[in-house]
Amino acid sequence: xxxxxxxxxxxxxxxxxxxxxxxxxxxxxxxxxxxxxxxxxxxxxxxxxxxxxxxxxxxxxxxxxxxxxxxxxxxxxxxxxxxxxxxxxxxxxxxxxxxxxxxxxxxxxxxxxxxxxxxxxxxxxxxxxxxxxxxxxxxxxxxxxxxxxxxxxxxxxxxxxxxxxxxxxxxxxxxxxxxxxxxxxxxxxxxxxxxxxxxxxxxxxxxxxxxxxxxxxxxxxxxxxxxxxxxxxxxxxxxxxxxxxxxxxxxxxxxxxxxxxxxxxxxxxxxxxxxxxxxxxxxxxxxxxxxxxxxxxxxxxxxxxxxxxxxxxxxxxxxxxxxxxxxxxxxxxxxxxxxxxxxxxxxxxxxxxxxxxxxx
Amino acid sequence: xxxxxxxxxxxxxxxxxxxxxxxxxxxxxxxxxxxxxxxxxxxxxxxxxxxxxxxxxxxxxxxxxxxxxxxxxxxxxxxxxxxxxxxxxxxxxxxxxxxxxxxxxxxxxxxxxxxxxxxxxxxxxxxxxxxxxxxxxxxxxxxxxxxxxxxxxxxxxxxxxxxxxxxxxxxxxxxxxxxxxxxxxxxxxxxxxxxxxxxxxxxxxxxxxxxxxxxxxxxxxxxxxxxxxxxxxxxxxxxxxxxxxxxxxxxxxxxxxxxxxxxxxxxxxxxxxxxxxxxxxxxxxxxxxxxxx
Numbered sequence: 001x002x003x004x005x006x007x008x009x010x011x012x013x014x015x016x017x018x019x020x021x022x023x024x025x026x027x028x029x030x031x032x033x034x035x036x037x038x039x040x041x042x043x044x045x046x047x048x049x050x051x052x053x054x055x056x057x058x059x060x061x062x063x064x065x066x067x068x069x070x071x072x073x074x075x076x077x078x079x080x081x082x083x084x085x086x087x088x089x090x091x092x093x094x095x096x097x098x099x100x101x102x103x104x105x106x107x108x109x110x111x112x113x114x115x116x117x118x119x120x121x122x123x124x125x126x127x128x129x130x131x132x133x134x135x136x137x138x139x140x141x142x143x144x145x146x147x148x149x150x151x152x153x154x155x156x157x158x159x160x161x162x163x164x165x166x167x168x169x170x171x172x173x174x175x176x177x178x179x180x181x182x183x184x185x186x187x188x189x190x191x192x193x194x195x196x197x198x199x200x201x202x203x204x205x206x207x208x209x210x211x212x213x214x215x216x217x218x219x220x221x222x223x224x225x226x227x228x229x230x231x232x233x234x235x236x237x238x239x240x241x242x243x244x245x246x247x248x249x250x251x252x253x254x255x256x257x258x259x260x261x262x263x264x265x266x267x268x269x270x271x272x273x274x275x276x277x278x279x280x281x282x283x284x285x286x287x288x289x290x291x292x293x294x295x296x297x298x299x300x301x302x303x304x305x306x307x308x309x310x311x312x313x314x315x316x317x318x319x320x321x322x323x324x325x326x327x328x329x330x331x332x333x334x335x336x337x338x339x340x341x342x343x344x345x346x347x348x349x350x351x352x353x354x355x356x357x358x359x360x
Numbered sequence: 361x362x363x364x365x366x367x368x369x370x371x372x373x374x375x376x377x378x379x380x381x382x383x384x385x386x387x388x389x390x391x392x393x394x395x396x397x398x399x400x401x402x403x404x405x406x407x408x409x410x411x412x413x414x415x416x417x418x419x420x421x422x423x424x425x426x427x428x429x430x431x432x433x434x435x436x437x438x439x440x441x442x443x444x445x446x447x448x449x450x451x452x453x454x455x456x457x458x459x460x461x462x463x464x465x466x467x468x469x470x471x472x473x474x475x476x477x478x479x480x481x482x483x484x485x486x487x488x489x490x491x492x493x494x495x496x497x498x499x500x501x502x503x504x505x506x507x508x509x510x511x512x513x514x515x516x517x518x519x520x521x522x523x524x525x526x527x528x529x530x531x532x533x534x535x536x537x538x539x540x541x542x543x544x545x546x547x548x549x550x551x552x553x554x555x556x557x558x559x560x561x562x563x564x565x566x567x568x569x570x571x572x573x574x575x576x577x578x579x580x581x582x583x584x585x586x587x588x589x590x591x592x593x594x595x596x597x598x599x600x601x602x603x604x605x606x607x608x609x610x611x612x613x614x615x616x617x618x619x620x621x622x623x624x625x626x627x628x629x630x631x632x633x634x635x636x637x638x639x640x641x642x643x644x645x646x647x648x649x650x651x652x653x
Contacts, residue, residue, distance in 0.1 A: 049550075070553070072553050072554070076554055078550070078554050080551075082545065082547060084547040086552075086566050088570060097552075097555045097557075098556055101556035101561075142551075145551075145555070
């Protein structure tokens with residue numbers, strides 16, 4: 001079973017909330033929709049579920065046009081960010097809900113619900129009501145209901161966003177495995193680049209209602225097609241600097257120059273991008289050094305996020321190993337290897353990737 | 361013992377002085393209870409007096425003021441339960457009240473769901489307009505209803521009063537239910553649709569239990585309004601469907617006022633309301649806020 005979107009678009013209140021999206025979704029590896037809040041992830045998921053009608057385009061499931069089909073006639077399951085269950089039903093009945101509607105034999109319902117409860121470790125709670133459970137258990141109930149249905153299309157809208165850290169780690173690992181063997185198309189929306197990389201599979205990045213790129217997670221991360229994608233797929237935020245190409249040399253303002261990455265145009269305005277973990281506060285061999293002023297240092301334990309004003313007014317973040325606590329207001333030099341930069345043209349499209357940036 | 365006292369005081373100096381209990385104890389502690397007690401007393405005195413009178417003879421009521429019946433009698437109640445013109449009044453009232461409550465809920469449930477879940481042209485205006493129906497005094501509607509029901513043969517039937525009261529109760533029920541329904545996340549509706557539930561099955565089996573409190577509160581308000589409303593009920597009935605409130609206004613006989621009987625009828629009128637309120641007591645505060653808490 002595969003799902004294909006052909007120019008699917010959405011609009012609300014006269015404005016476009018989703019620009020035409022063309023995308024193919026296949027079972028097996030998870031599909032991750034990555035984008036900040038308001039980028040259109042939920043809009044796209046709701047269109048896939050059939051909860052909303054697209055303003056344009058067609059949705060094909062296994063080659064069949066299902067565009068106008070209401071959700072109850074589709075083979076689809078959905079898990080929301082909020083823990084949505086039926087409060088008046090027991091956990092067992094919550095999980096059994098899609099099977100009861102399908103009028104499966106009692107023994108099969110029992111078997112499938114027990115199996116899903118076992119996988120999601122809900123067995124001790126089957127007789128309770130959802131609101132008597134912890135948030136994690138409530139969300140696992142919702143996931144179990146999605147699992148038990150064996151739907152062709154499983155949609156998850158930031159399912160782990162409201163869970164605590166530990167549970168999130170656990171479930172993030174389990175989810176793709178739970179759905180990998182079922183032959184379902186598994187679509188997972190998240191705001192977190194790290195989550196997209198950890199889940200692996202295919203990533204589609206969304207920015208301001210536009211699908212900017214889709215492809216294998218690692219490839220999109222290393223070779224974003226444009227600045228918007230690089231921004232979406234970067235946490236901490238992408239460090240950017242306006243630059244100008246002149247005769248194959250990149251001028252960063254002042255006297256600072258670096259060799260242009262191979263494939264870059266000879267001249268023109270452009271934007272240099274470099275990720276936070278590629279920046280060092282210590283000299284590196286062959287690195288470019290920029291003057292900066294420390295604004296703030298956040299220490300997470302084994303890593304430090306140092307926020308800097310680089311070359312006057314560029315707000316950069318350096319992710320450096322170890323505990324580094326430079327005094328706010330103090331001067332520093334930031335160093336980065338010119339072979340690790342991304343270069344975007346004036347139109348925001350990727351102009352060139354330095355040789356080592358892709359290896360990162 | 362007296363020597364140990366200062367030591368324990370100095371051992372716990374950590375509490376700020378303002379946290380300590382105010383001194384001069386007993387009276388200050390009792391004051392809230394006293395005020396509350398007086399308040400309840402004032403509220404309950406008229407009701408007690410009504411119950412008190414209902415067990416007295418007319419002679420005792422009119423001759424002396426007694427705090428409790430000197431010669432308790434059930435005669436007043438016996439008359440109500442044996443005289444068809446009395447107990448018939450209760451039956452008539454209950455008929456149209458229950459009819460009205462059922463009609464109001466049956467109409468208001470889908471309407472409230474629509475207002476809560478869908479956006480449509482003029483929805484806000486329509487919603488407010490519904491409530492503005494309640495601003496008109498019942499007297500405004502008495503004459504048109506009287507004429508209309510006379511023409512279609514509904515006059516002097518429980519249906520007449522039940523339908524007339526819908527003008528006031530349906531908007532109220534819609535408002536209350538809309539508030540309760542909007543408290544249920546829309547995602548539950550969507551999850552049910554995705555699970556495959558048909559709309560009627562979802563509405564009855566999954567959604568109604570979630571707004572059961574609201575249904576109870578709406579039913580309570582419909583019941584109470586319809587139960588105490590006098591003007592329309594009296595105008596639209598004569599003999600066959602004469603409600604208890606109308607019967608009670610006609611107790612003046614040649615022998616003077618029948619106080620005891622009237623008191624007994626009053627007591628019996630309070631009881632249904634008290635019973636209904638018992639069932640919705642946990643939701644009633646939210647109901648008064650029209651479900652918007």
